[in-house]
Amino acid sequence: MYAMSKKKYTIADIAAMAGISKGTVDRVIHKRGKVSKKAHEKITRILKEIDYQPNLVARNLKKNKTYTLYVLLPDPAKDPYWAPCLEGITAASDEFQAFGVMIDTAFFDPSSIKSFNSKCRQVLKNKPDGVVFVPLFYQEALAFAGDCERNDITLATFNSYLQEGQASSFIGQDLHQSGRIAGKLLHQLLGGDRKMAVIHVDEAFQNAIHMQEKEKGFRDYYGGLNDGSEVVTHTLPHKDIRNAGKSMQHFFKAHPDVSGLFVTTSKGYLLEGALPGTHAHIPVVGYDLITQNIDALKSGTLDFLIHQNPRQQAYLGVSYLSEYFAFDKQIPDRKLLPIDIINSENYIHYLQ
Amino acid sequence: MYAMSKKKYTIADIAAMAGISKGTVDRVIHKRGKVSKKAHEKITRILKEIDYQPNLVARNLKKNKTYTLYVLLPDPAKDPYWAPCLEGITAASDEFQAFGVMIDTAFFDPSSIKSFNSKCRQVLKNKPDGVVFVPLFYQEALAFAGDCERNDITLATFNSYLQEGQASSFIGQDLHQSGRIAGKLLHQLLGGDRKMAVIHVDEAFQNAIHMQEKEKGFRDYYGGLNDGSEVVTHTLPHKDIRNAGKSMQHFFKAHPDVSGLFVTTSKGYLLEGALPGTHAHIPVVGYDLITQNIDALKSGTLDFLIHQNPRQQAYLGVSYLSEYFAFDKQIPDRKLLPIDIINSENYIHYLQ
DNA sequence: TTGTAGGCGTTATCAT
DNA sequence: ATGATAACGCCTACAA
Numbered sequence: 001m002y003a004m005s006k007k008k009y010t011i012a013d014i015a016a017m018a019g020i021s022k023g024t025v026d027r028v029i030h031k032r033g034k035v036s037k038k039a040h041e042k043i044t045r046i047l048k049e050i051d052y053q054p055n056l057v058a059r060n061l062k063k064n065k066t067y068t069l070y071v072l073l074p075d076p077a078k079d080p081y082w083a084p085c086l087e088g089i090t091a092a093s094d095e096f097q098a099f100g101v102m103i104d105t106a107f108f109d110p111s112s113i114k115s116f117n118s119k120c121r122q123v124l125k126n127k128p129d130g131v132v133f134v135p136l137f138y139q140e141a142l143a144f145a146g147d148c149e150r151n152d153i154t155l156a157t158f159n160s161y162l163q164e165g166q167a168s169s170f171i172g173q174d175l176h177q178s179g180r181i182a183g184k185l186l187h188q189l190l191g192g193d194r195k196m197a198v199i200h201v202d203e204a205f206q207n208a209i210h211m212q213e214k215e216k217g218f219r220d221y222y223g224g225l226n227d228g229s230e231v232v233t234h235t236l237p238h239k240d241i242r243n244a245g246k247s248m249q250h251f252f253k254a255h256p257d258v259s260g261l262f263v264t265t266s267k268g269y270l271l272e273g274a275l276p277g278t279h280a281h282i283p284v285v286g287y288d289l290i291t292q293n294i295d296a297l298k299s300g301t302l303d304f305l306i307h308q309n310p311r312q313q314a315y316l317g318v319s320y321l322s323e324y325f326a327f328d329k330q331i332p333d334r335k336l337l338p339i340d341i342i343n344s345e346n347y348i349h350y351l352q
Numbered sequence: 353m354y355a356m357s358k359k360k361y362t363i364a365d366i367a368a369m370a371g372i373s374k375g376t377v378d379r380v381i382h383k384r385g386k387v388s389k390k391a392h393e394k395i396t397r398i399l400k401e402i403d404y405q406p407n408l409v410a411r412n413l414k415k416n417k418t419y420t421l422y423v424l425l426p427d428p429a430k431d432p433y434w435a436p437c438l439e440g441i442t443a444a445s446d447e448f449q450a451f452g453v454m455i456d457t458a459f460f461d462p463s464s465i466k467s468f469n470s471k472c473r474q475v476l477k478n479k480p481d482g483v484v485f486v487p488l489f490y491q492e493a494l495a496f497a498g499d500c501e502r503n504d505i506t507l508a509t510f511n512s513y514l515q516e517g518q519a520s521s522f523i524g525q526d527l528h529q530s531g532r533i534a535g536k537l538l539h540q541l542l543g544g545d546r547k548m549a550v551i552h553v554d555e556a557f558q559n560a561i562h563m564q565e566k567e568k569g570f571r572d573y574y575g576g577l578n579d580g581s582e583v584v585t586h587t588l589p590h591k592d593i594r595n596a597g598k599s600m601q602h603f604f605k606a607h608p609d610v611s612g613l614f615v616t617t618s619k620g621y622l623l624e625g626a627l628p629g630t631h632a633h634i635p636v637v638g639y640d641l642i643t644q645n646i647d648a649l650k651s652g653t654l655d656f657l658i659h660q661n662p663r664q665q666a667y668l669g670v671s672y673l674s675e676y677f678a679f680d681k682q683i684p685d686r687k688l689l690p691i692d693i694i695n696s697e698n699y700i701h702y703l704q
Numbered sequence: 705t706t707g708t709a710g711g712c713g714t715t716a717t718c719a720t
Numbered sequence: 721a722t723g724a725t726a727a728c729g730c731c732t733a734c735a736a
Contacts, residue, residue: 055413098405099408
């Protein structure tokens with residue numbers, strides 16, 4: 001029989017034990033000074049002895065402050081990747097509004113720096129206590145983070161990595177490792193000594209760093225095999241997206257011996273019908289559970305998806321700040337989520 | 353700019369708006385009667401209008417009750433599968449003890465019904481407010497659930513399914529579907545028209561239902577292919593475990609054409625060195641992130657593991673009951689966790 | 705340096 | 721049927 005919790009003492013209890021008033025105990029607990037050495041020692045000893053845990057409920061009620069958080073998010077209407085974030089935000093909002101945390105959300109256009117800057121100004125004008133945001137544009141995000149710091153606004157970022165520690169927390173994934181995972185999956189499907197292709201497909205330049213990290217991880221994995229495997233890279237730039245089929249045909253003409261594809265963005269579904277019909281099926285690993293990708297998973301165009309769990313990222317960002325304000329919890333400055341492997345049989349559970 | 357939270361009203365606010373005292377408002381909110389029709393109507397209308405949300409912090413402080421929960425768990429020392437549950441329990445304990453929830457844990461021997469019954473009696477004697485337990489022994493667990501219900505003890509179960517709804521909640525996985533996932537993985541690795549084997553390896557009979565469900569899912573998947581695939585089953589009973597190699601050799605003599613294995617328990621690592629060296633590598637899918645399996649994953653004996661996330665199951669069980677008592681939250685009567693696919697590159701993120 | 709007296713929002717009790 | 725009041729544990733202001 002293994003007990004994990006113990007009796008709870010109140011400040012009044014401690015005051016009684018020490019033969020001193022509650023006020024003095026409180027001063028010791030909060031290190032406000034103005035306490036005699038004797039009293040300080042006695043109380044400190046008791047606190048240690050009983051491992052005093054303040055009643056957060058009472059503390060919170062007393063404070064009775066309401067905190068405002070802003071979430072700054074790429075518009076899900078412009079890129080469905082972000083849609084699940086709303087669920088996560090709503091869940092956290094429901095959970096913490098009872099504790100006085102109010103959450104507002106603002107969208108920016110993921111293809112417009114101007115839109116981002118404009119929303120940032122709007123958010124700053126509202127003087128929230130905390131901000132959770134996606135630092136899609138590195139320089140601008142850095143500037144915004146500086147503004148927040150100067151205004152004593154606590155920060156959490158997710159999805160994209162901004163900067164070491166500071167006042168800001170990061171929630172996301174190890175992109176390099178996710179590239180390795182993609183490599184492992186294709187290696188498992190195909191065996192060794194193969195020619196593999198990394199395909200970068202995206203409409204926006206902000207993903208460049210993401211894509212590079214993923215590619216590095218992928219190459220890292222295949223390089224480690226030392227079995228004669230080869231990796232080539234093909235980029236489908238912005239304007240070519242509607243001609244994905246054409247572009248891929250050219251690519252396959254130049255590399256007829258490629259036997260597996262790694263698509264570094266959520267645009268894997270574009271390969272539907274763009275792969276040479278003459279070949280047997282070519283295994284493809286992609287990213288993100290957007291509906292088009294799930295359809296492609298079911299139809300067999302895509303074999304595996306890597307899930308970045310945007311819902312959970314947003315949920316955690318909001319939760320961390322909420323718990324920080326409501327319960328004085330420490331904010332972890334780095335939280336890497338598991339890298340989920342998805343196929344046509346287990347995707348459903350991740351849609352929630 | 354998308355707002356998700358609204359202003360908060362107190363009972364005093366409402367009383368003032370209605371020109372009535374707080375006491376009457378409280379009576380309406382809690383349906384205690386002894387309120388005139390006129391007052392009732394007026395207050396109800398206001399409550400609806402402002403969508404009144406009681407301040408849970410204040411309510412909780414007022415109640416100021418401490419709740420006791422018991423977790424009844426198979427002894428991790430007897431089966432390492434359960435070890436991560438302790439982390440989950442500790443995490444939930446840390447989180448909720450500030451809200452007056454005390455959590456105790458008791459272990460039973462997973463191979464001894466007597467031990468289970470004895471611990472059950474011990475738990476009942478302590479008259480906790482809630483119990484989270486693993487119903488490993490169906491009949492005995494049913495009896496215990498009945499005892500709890502009679503003693504007004506709120507229940508949550510995890511890992512094994514006990515019974516429809518009632519007062520008890522279930523947290524676990526869709527085992528049938530996890531069998532399908534194993535099928536899909538092997539199918540992805542091997543292609544169609546193959547002979548596959550389901551291997552049941554276990555020391556204890558309590559897993560029988562689990563293993564059956566998983567096998568059904570697996571056969572269901574392969575049956576759906578309609579491509580000439582075949583599935584055979586081999587059971588390594590309790591006493592043969594040390595002779596896994598021998599038993600598997602016999603099996604392969606009878607079925608030399610088997611090209612993939614699905615091990616329905618956490619004992620997949622026993623196949624290390626038990627597979628015919630003459631063959632090329634035979635793909636194996638197993639269950640659970642215990643250290644031996646992870647080693648086997650790294651060495652290449654196992655290709656994929658399915659993660660049942662015992663840590664999260666225990667965490668959620670405790671959390672649900674804690675939130676029920678501390679915040680009057682409803683307990684979901686069924687929570688199916690995602691079925692995580694693990695290989696040698698992504699296991700690390702699931703260990704913590 | 706120390707003690708005391710409210711008050712946060714909700715609820716239970718006791719008068720009215 | 722209704723209203724006033726005290727109490728939960730913590731914290732702050734003010735008095736001693």
